[in-house]
Amino acid sequence: SQKIEQNSEALNIQEGKTATLTCNYTNYSPAYLQWYRQDPGRGPVFLLLIRENEKEKRKERLKVTFDTTLKQSLFHITASQPADSATYLCALPSGGSYIPTFGRGTSLIVHP
Amino acid sequence: EPEVTQTPSHQVTQMGQEVILRCVPISNHLYFYWYRQILGQKVEFLVSFYNNEISEKSEIFDDQFSVERPDGSNFTLKIRSTKLEDSAMYFCASSEGQGIDGYTFGSGTRLTVV
Numbered sequence: 001s002q003k004i005e006q007n008s009e010a011l012n013i014q015e016g017k018t019a020t021l022t023c024n025y026t027n028y029s030p031a032y033l034q035w036y037r038q039d040p041g042r043g044p045v046f047l048l049l050i051r052e053n054e055k056e057k058r059k060e061r062l063k064v065t066f067d068t069t070l071k072q073s074l075f076h077i078t079a080s081q082p083a084d085s086a087t088y089l090c091a092l093p094s095g096g097s098y099i100p101t102f103g104r105g106t107s108l109i110v111h112p
Numbered sequence: 113e114p115e116v117t118q119t120p121s122h123q124v125t126q127m128g129q130e131v132i133l134r135c136v137p138i139s140n141h142l143y144f145y146w147y148r149q150i151l152g153q154k155v156e157f158l159v160s161f162y163n164n165e166i167s168e169k170s171e172i173f174d175d176q177f178s179v180e181r182p183d184g185s186n187f188t189l190k191i192r193s194t195k196l197e198d199s200a201m202y203f204c205a206s207s208e209g210q211g212i213d214g215y216t217f218g219s220g221t222r223l224t225v226v
Binding site: 031032034036038041042043044045046047049089097098099100101102103104105 | 116145147153154155156157160168201203205210211212213214215216217218219220222
């Protein structure tokens with residue numbers, strides 16, 4: 001089955017900078033990949049979907065890329081704000097199911 | 113903005129007892145899910161439910177667990193004979209289609225087994 005790797009170390013950046021988070025997977029390219037935000041003690045909140053035939057998706061200050069050759073998705077937040085501080089999860093289907101499996105997430109801390 | 117509602121927000125139960133976690137999915141959504149998250153770990157899929165039956169379940173979802181849609185709005189997760197290791201956040205989610213366009217999660221029920 002698919003192994004999903006997200007950097008377990010927190011990413012600390014200054015307000016106004018671009019945050020870039022990485023999601024790597026190990027096996028076959030999934031049909032889609034999702035990104036969620038999770039705040040402490042809360043459920044994940046869906047942010048963006050990117051499909052296997054798409055290279056890039058944007059939504060306001062968010063941008064997701066999908067490189068099936070590198071088996072990697074990058075998630076960018078431009079002009080980051082302290083309110084963007086949260087854990088960001090990637091999720092993708094694995095094992096022949098359409099149900100997404102979640103990565104462990106990467107914590108983003110934006111300092112004022 | 114429609115939301116998924118979960119009750120209770122916290123539940124403390126004694127080992128060996130049965131608990132029922134409740135969820136009200138978004139009204140026009142057809143697919144329902146339960147996930148759990150043990151403290152400090154990743155969000156793990158338990159079960160999906162569509163058309164009044166389980167459509168998929170993970171290895172975690174064994175005979176200790178069951179789901180039900182007792183009426184047109186509620187979706188429940190029952191955990192029998194709770195164990196200490198069942199302590200976790202349990203999230204309900206729903207989606208209009210098969211969830212490719214994203215799931216809407218509830219705020220979760222924190223279950224503590226003592």
